[in-house]
Amino acid sequence: DRSWGMLLVDVDNLKLVNDTFGHGAGDALIQVVARRMAATMPSEATFRLGGDEFAIILHDGPEPDLAAKAEDILREIKRPAQCDGHVVFPAASVGGAIAEIDETPEQVRHNADVALYHGKERNRGQYTPYHTGLGTALTRRFRAIRDVSVALAQDRIDAHYQPILRLDTREIVGFEALCRMTTAAGEVVSxxxxxxxxxxxxxxxxxxxxxxxxxxxxxxxxxxxGLPFQHVGINLSAADFHAGHLQERLCSAFAAAGIPLKHVIIEVTESVYLGQGDHVVANEIKAMRSRGLRVALDDFGTGFASLTHLLTVPVDIIKIDKSFVDRLVPGDAGAVIIEGLMGITEKLGIRVVAEGIETEMQAEHLRALGCMLGQGYLFHKAVDRHSAAWLLREFGQHYKSDGQAMSRLA
Incomplete structure (x- = not known):
């Protein structure tokens, strides 16, 4: 009859530890997490459900403070540990739910599981409490997963291409490849x-x-x-970086088609570039650049950006987010920021592309600020491969007789 709640704890990056140091280190990591949880929480209320997932049942006071308990657990877990001869920095994600009136234990566990699932995707390494909206979000996600899985099986997923142009000559210097799905009704959606x-x-x-x-x-x-094609940008998600063997997958796909890597640019959003709590993304970016792949930091200025990170994890291209381009009016701070960014990136040898250009005034203002490359609806929306070939034929930047491009993105 007492108020109670449940925490579910899932160890982060166990697969990475297994792949890097071996399964002995992974087993030791699970044991370390278990011991530290048992030392922090009442041992009679702490359980291992299987694999690297644990549960804690709390029923102290009028209503258990799940957030405070979760913080205690996370603080204790994250201390460095010796795992089979290797130093590992443990981390975990926690989801929690309070038992509401008339809810069964199974429903409480389900709610905590929903919170944990959401946290693993959005707030890895932190505590995520359950609320009603999370169930709706999870349902929406499962529906999207089902729709995309069916579309993949029925060959309704394809690439479309948005041109990147020189703002002075309006010549096409490259494309950004964008994923498009054709619905069962025949509608092409982004x-x-x-x-x-x-x-x-x-x-x-x-x-x-x-x-x-x-x-x-x-x-x-x-x-x-024989079209004047220079490069194509391909977007990668956080899941791509954590799936493993990313370099090999990228390089083998283009090597099989006989395409030099100089034609490929990897686009990574700020949320992926700086939003992860580990070094997987940073290490992969460094490794990809060492293989000759160029990397673009997409949606620059929308959240996590810090120019100091460009010193430790350099990129070749920065793509200014549309939100800055939309504010290109005299006296606005957006123009001042872009002007300052142009000066910094020029000295660092980083090229800049402005996204979301919709008016001639924006294009001219960007040129005046020193930005010479852009993309947006002013020039063209994303098109299919046949239209992209026509655009290259008509507007692609041609080469001089000495074989050098008039102006390259990088």
Whole structure:
């Protein structure tokens, strides 16, 4: 008859520890987490459910303070540990739910599981409490996962291409490859309509594999046609970085089509670039650049950006987010920030592309500030491969007789 609640604890990055140091280290990590939880919480209320997932049942006071208990657990767990001869920094994600009137224990556990699932995707390494809206979000995500899985099986996922142009000559210097899904009714929808599905690691991996194969085939076709093609940008999600073997997947896809990596740019959003609590993304970016792949920091200025990170994890290109371009009016701070960014990136040898250009005034203002590359509806929306080939033929930046491009993105 007492008020009670449940915490579910899931160890983060166990697969990474297993793959890096071996399963002995992974087993030791689970044991370390178990001992530290048992030392922090009442041992009779702490359970291992299986694998790397634990449960804690709390019923102290009129209503258990799940958030405070979760913080105690996370603080205790994250101390460095010796695991089978290796130093590991343990981390975990926690989801929690309070038992409401008339809720069964099974429902409380389900609610805590929903919170944990949401936290693993959005707030890894932290505590996520359950609330009613999370169940709705999870249902929406599962529906998106189902729709995308069916679309992949029925070959309704394809690549479309938005041109990147020089703002002075309006010549096309490259494309950004964008994922598009054709619905069962025949409507072509953008990735924003099924973004929730990309939070699932398996679906994200399958989408990336499909995009890599389609883009590689299209680039090979354009090169064989003798079109003035320079490069294509491909977007990667956080799940792509954590799935493992990312470099090999990228390089083998283009090597199989006989495409040099100089034609490929990897686009990573700020939320992926700086939003993870570990070094997986940073290490992968460094490794990809060492292999000759160029990396663009997408949606720059929307949240996590810090220019100091460009010193430790350099990129080749910065793409200014549309929210800055929209504010390009005399006296606005957005213009001052872009002008300052142009000076900094020029000294660092980083190229800049402005996204979301919709008016001639914006294009001219960007040119005046020193930004020479852009994309947006003013020039063209994303088009299919056949229209992209036509755009290259008509507006692609041609080469001088000495074989050098008039102006390159990088």
């Amino acid at each position: 990735a924003a309509n099924f973004h929730d599905a990309t939070l699932d690691a398996q679906v994200a991996s399958e989408l990336t594999e499909r995009m890599l194969s389609r883009v590689a085939a299209d680039v090979r076709h354009w090169l064989d046609m």
